Structure formats: C-alpha cells, structure tokens
Amino acid sequence: MLIYDLNANPLNNTEWGFPLTECFHITSFALSIGTIMMVDLRLLGLGMKKQTAKQLLKDTGLWTLAGLIIVITSGLLIFSSDPIHYLYNQAFRAKVTALLIAIIYNYTIHRKVAMSDFSPGVGAVTGGISVLLWVSIVFGGLWIAFV
C-alpha cells in the first residue's frame, strides 16, 4: 500500500512553501485569465477595438497556455498538501468542475468565435460566458477556505 506522509510535503513542513506556491498560483492566473480577458473585451466590443479578436487571440495564445500550465501545476501542488480535505470540499469540487468547463470552452467555442467574423451579439454572448466562467473559478478558489 502506498503511504503518503503529508508531513513530508515541503508545502507542509516549511514556512514559505505554501505561500510561495500560492504566489505562483496567483501571478499565473492573472496572466492566463488576463490574456483571455483581453480577447473577451474585444468580443464584448468593450475594448481593444483597433485590433481584431483573431489577432488578439493569436498574440496572447502562448501566454495564456503558459499561464494555465503554471496555474494548474501550482494548483496540483497546493492540492497535494491535503488531498482528502480538498476532495471533500464543495467549493473545490465546484471550482474544478468550472475549470474543466472553462478550459474546454476556451479552446472550442471561444476560440472558434474569436477566429471568425462574429456578429456583435454572438461576440457579446461568447465573451460574457467566458468572463463569468473564469471569474467563478477565482471565487471558487477563495471559498475553499470559507466552506
């Protein structure tokens, strides 16, 4: 049987391990969500109007991906500090569900619309759903500590 000793995890037995991992988590979600928000502002017709959504998506795609890789990696590390606690936390479950939906949405519908000549209505709905999804994940993350 595999025995996992929580106390052997540097996130639990060092003073800086946990907060440092959280700093990576926060900075990288600012990067990944911020780049997506820029495309969303354009889809919603609320900003970056001198650029096409297609161009914005192309120029931010790698930064979004890099941010997502770091945010998920640091998230998994935080999860490893107390897996059972997180697995039974309703906010965590809701957050992970929203994250999976958001990632699939981002690389399918969101991408398809941003790359097309979308009508203002379609753009607004697509961008609006994206903003709501990503913001809800951040809320879910914080509520883990409050449920």
Added chain:
Amino acid sequence: MSIADISHAIQSLGLMTYIRESGYTYPMIMSTHLACIAVFGGLILLTDLRLLGWALTDMPISNVVNGLRNWKRLGFLIMFTMGFLLATSEMDKYYANPYFILKMCLLVAVAVHAFIFKSKVYDHPERLDTQPAIPRVAKVAATWSLIVWIGIACLGRWIAYYEPPKNNRTAPVVATASVQP
C-alpha cells in the same frame, strides 16, 4: 492616542464591524479583490509585457496602452476599494503586520511610478510607436510595474501567514469572525 488605539477605532466603525462579523460579506469582498487580480491585474501584466517587447508585438504599443487604460483604472478602483474594506475591518491585526506595511510601501511605489512615467510613457504611447526601438524609459516603467505589482500580489498572500509574537503586550487581543485560509 497610539497607533493601536487608532486602528482599533477604525475597525470598530459600524461598516467595518459588520464586514468582520458577517458570514458571507467578508469572503465576497475578498473574492472580488482576488477576481480583480485575475481580470485587471492580468491587463497590467500584458501592458508591461508589450512595453518590454515580449508580447503582443504584432500590434502598436499605443493600441495596447490606449485600449486597456480605462479598464485598468476601473479595475484598480474596485481592487483598491475591496482591499481598503478588508484591511480596515481588521485593522487591529493588520497595522502591526510587517507584510501589510511592506505592501502599503509598494502601493506608494505604484503612485511614484505613475508620477514619474505617466507623462513620459502612458499619456502619449503614440510617440513610442514611431521610435525604431522601444525606448529605455518605457522598459524601465514596465519593469518597475511588473516587480511592484507581483510583489503586491505576493505580499497580500503572505499577510495571512504572519503570526504576531505571543508576548506582544501592545497588541490588543480581539476575536474576529474571519477564517484564516
């Protein structure tokens, strides 16, 4: 009146007491503060990355700076208001927290950044577009902004992990309703 007294008076105000003792208002404010980091903090990062010539290089600097300016202002306003409410509602705990004090110092560095670079970089980004290379002043502004904002985000997290010395007789002991994450 000592700083401890002033801090205690601030957090004893009706609104601050309500926020501290509320069930859901406190985490709602905190979530909004955090969501602003994602939505608007990311826009700050992107502006910095453009000024450094690392991202969005297909588009003119002016399009990025002008296109995001008002959104960053709105974001800062919401983020600051939420942060102000969070800090003042637990001022007893915050005023002597070294990470909180350092975070406030970095906020001053943000103001100094605006004072120095607003007219030179951000008010006239079109001037940067006509240059053969990104001027050094723009890169200094972006580097300053990156370091200070990432520092502010990290210190915000570290505030929660500070434990005051147990024999500190000047710090009033006040029970709070909040849960430390």
